[in-house]
Amino acid sequence: MAFYPKSMLTLVTEAVLENDLVELFNERKIRGWTIVAARGKGAHGEKRGNFDANENIQIELITDTASAEALAEEIMQRFGEHFALVQWLSEVRVLRGEKF
Amino acid sequence: MAFYPKSMLTLVTEAVLENDLVELFNERKIRGWTIVAARGKGAHGEKRGNFDANENIQIELITDTASAEALAEEIMQRFGEHFALVQWLSEVRVLRGEKF
Amino acid sequence: MAFYPKSMLTLVTEAVLENDLVELFNERKIRGWTIVAARGKGAHGEKRGNFDANENIQIELITDTASAEALAEEIMQRFGEHFALVQWLSEVRVLRGEKF
Amino acid sequence: MQIDPVVLFFLLGLAAGLAKSDLKLPSALYDTLSVFLLLAIGIKGGLALAKQPIMDVLPQAMLVLLMGAIIPLLLYPLLRIRLSQVDAASIAAHYGSTSVVTFAVCVAYLSRLNISYESQTTLFLVLLEMPALVVGVILSRLKGSAAGAAKQAGHGWGKLLHEVLLGKSVVLLIGGLLIGLIAGPQGIQPLDRMYLDLFKPVLTLFLLEMGLVVAGKFGILRQHGALVLAIGVGVPLALSWIGIGFGLMMGLSPGGVVLLATLAASASYIAAPAAMRMAVPQANPALSLGAALGVTFPFNLLVGIPVYHQFTMLFF
Amino acid sequence: MQIDPVVLFFLLGLAAGLAKSDLKLPSALYDTLSVFLLLAIGIKGGLALAKQPIMDVLPQAMLVLLMGAIIPLLLYPLLRIRLSQVDAASIAAHYGSTSVVTFAVCVAYLSRLNISYESQTTLFLVLLEMPALVVGVILSRLKGSAAGAAKQAGHGWGKLLHEVLLGKSVVLLIGGLLIGLIAGPQGIQPLDRMYLDLFKPVLTLFLLEMGLVVAGKFGILRQHGALVLAIGVGVPLALSWIGIGFGLMMGLSPGGVVLLATLAASASYIAAPAAMRMAVPQANPALSLGAALGVTFPFNLLVGIPVYHQFTMLFF
């Protein structure tokens, strides 16, 4: 079996944005993603996830590099200024390259 | 201290497979792994983790590249056709290379 | 927009060390990190997270490579001998490089 | 027909889910509530068993086990008309097993109408949990091709039986049964404040969550449309007659017959999905869950139970 | 002044948090407790409504809705003296809406002193949840610049109204209200063991958690210091008079007036933060949460409620 190079975009952001992001992914025809509950600290202070308005989520999303970069930039522009948001790209190899 | 290059295999799959996978890891003499509760979307629809048959897990497992690739292929063959499953490999550097 | 190369240090360790680690991050002027609840298996046996003294956490922390390596070594020296601990470094690309 | 208050919570969840409200219950709560309800039902069954000579209940228990095994066998060839072997086997197992919550809502319905029923019906619920799963596994193994995927995944007979016999719901139901049987009414009495008094209120929270879950399953309906709808409504209506038949055979009171009809007509969405995922991974869980949870569950709550009551009254 | 036992749990949480104890409650518990409290309050409001001819309550209900809309409008220009448009709009919305837990503690306070109050006050709480949020959204949209960030994030009118009308707390309060109204006292009675009897004890666990959360917000005080403190203490004191005014206008009993004063003086920290985060993302949540949760909430619990009682007694 062959492994295909892809890019993974990881986002850590406020849980209130989940609906917006999922909508955006659907619009951009992203075919899959994974969400994990997270807490953390950053420029917007501590997010302990101990109550509603204070939760983070971490989203991982594998796609081709160009789409990942474009998506990261769009998310940055829409939400980067006013919401807690950190994004990073990393390189991964996947089986079944056609899935992504 | 030196950092040793290793590969990390990450799996996102249905929680019902956890026992099978742990068994497989033990058979293949994998010495460690980390599991995180996850939800997400993919070809098998949305997994919200809000009730039993609908949960995902994400497993991370660091080992040498050859073992990671072999394991990914074996998992792919056993579970890839009928279960929700996404796997990716990434390159990491670890301290204490002998642990993995 | 430009993407800047950074290193990500990921730690999986016992939840009892969370306070110590956060204190250390603050001392070392680390500006952000993300924490996720985890369980797993390693040289210190299985951590199922099903009760207090048996929980793992996974911490992700993006910074420049030198700081990440130095931090990993310091954590290794302080906690590596007696606590369940696995750390790995990986390469990522971020927007807003000045945040990290 | 006046709706039971507990069902209103289901409708609230359903409405919130369909309106895409951001209301959601933590999954730990769902898990906790289901552990509670299963244990409470098991204990109630055990107390029922403790109250009467085992020899009196034994023949009825045998008939109930038989019913549990027969339902999937009858359903399978019917479902095969339109479905693949694996989907037919999986759905047959779902409908052979039962829904604890539907049972509880039926009990609430009878209580509101002051209709009495035999205490051993709770025991029947416990007994019905498993046989259909075993039959479902056997059905899925009948021909080589269907068994292939499970074997490929390493799910042999041993693993499948383990899953069926030691799944969470079977363990809690049987465990509760044994606890109720051993401890008896005096022993359980200090626990009544929770397992008895809080049963119905806890059920409301569970139904709220079920409403949210069912709303999430409506997408499946749009996809598989008519077929899922037909199964989800037709199968329980048909199965209720089997329940009524067995109930009459056992000589149950009208209330007992309605409960047995409801048990027959209800489909499992806790034990069956997990077991069938292991046994027939090729089966499409969207089909079975869509029918069992997306259609049959609300159908039984809102329409089915009073209808089975009507059916039953034809014989009394 | 003797402190209510439920408030002791808040102090315990506060002390543990400030002492940096490793005590923490799972977030699933917090979520569960708030679902429970919101539902229970909603049901209570629905039962109150069921008990009396709707025409008797309607004029009062109108006045309450008016009060909810007026508070942010009065507050906004005042806050603008020192704050940006977005922060003023956000804080105004927080204080126009209400805190369910503060209300519950006030009910406990009145019960302890054997002071009676109108049953429809629970309904008022439900009604007050929303109007201020709508006004807050409108305020934040008045001028182009403030609306920019929300638009940039894709949060148009439609999304914002959806968030306000279908947020978790509104859905549970209104849902509970309808359930109480439809099911009536007889229908709800089997659920009393939980929604009624466990209300106060569950409140203690919630207050324990709130103490821990508030302790975590004290850092904000150090940062924004005097301003947050001034808002957090000054605004509720001022708003209590509006509540008293409306209460007298409605002809409420002393107990009812104290409750309405407390509702006016309390600030939302469940519905408002989520809605305002969407509507005015530029607003600093540390400011609004710091004032509403870090100052006003403990102030009301420990000092405010008895003070509003004193204020009220000037008129009786």
Add this chain to the structure above:
Amino acid sequence: MQIDPVVLFFLLGLAAGLAKSDLKLPSALYDTLSVFLLLAIGIKGGLALAKQPIMDVLPQAMLVLLMGAIIPLLLYPLLRIRLSQVDAASIAAHYGSTSVVTFAVCVAYLSRLNISYESQTTLFLVLLEMPALVVGVILSRLKGSAAGAAKQAGHGWGKLLHEVLLGKSVVLLIGGLLIGLIAGPQGIQPLDRMYLDLFKPVLTLFLLEMGLVVAGKFGILRQHGALVLAIGVGVPLALSWIGIGFGLMMGLSPGGVVLLATLAASASYIAAPAAMRMAVPQANPALSLGAALGVTFPFNLLVGIPVYHQFTMLFF
């Protein structure tokens, strides 16, 4: 000997765990239940204290604190025969502290036999939580080498005392105590529906989880075998005599003596593991948890309590 129903839930969890059932309780539930049990016990202790002149209880309280400090000091040299300094110190601290759940099961045992006991025994439980942990920390620091690892990890005296004094269980027990003391029986009465009435039923869920956890610890037994088994059975049997001795010294009734024997014989698995992990990281937690949780906990539940009762009756 008839087994208490609550213990049956432990056996169910144990059986399910050993049979590798997929039953598991969410960790949020475990956390919630332990917060509840600790608070409830603390409050009960506070009410006991409120009922009697403090001067009457003070001498007994002193003796109990002494017992808590003496147990690890007696145990340490004994354990040193076979164990390293760090493991001996850690295990000594575990056994000097107590298990809230074992205490609760003993209370259930006495109630079932209609044996009365002094209300201040609940206070003793609270008092016993901490002293052994302090002694354990001191023991682990006696010689340079053992203190090394903690120092290396940056766990100085300050941090360790913080951990011991402000650990979750101490905070909840002492906090509950103060709440019970300040609020008194009248103040607490509205909370009885939860903290009193639900105590025993909630204990059943906790014991179910403990059964699952203990089953998971049986692997340790296979590894460390005889030693862990010997400690887990021998130590509680020996310590029960110390409890009996102190109980007689204090002039307690038979029931009170049995409870004190059980407290002495039980080992902490909430506070001690966390504190010792910080104080002596080199100690093997598999050893201490294996003995305290894997052996002593089930031993006390199933065998120990009646045996300590027998022992006690030799003196009455």
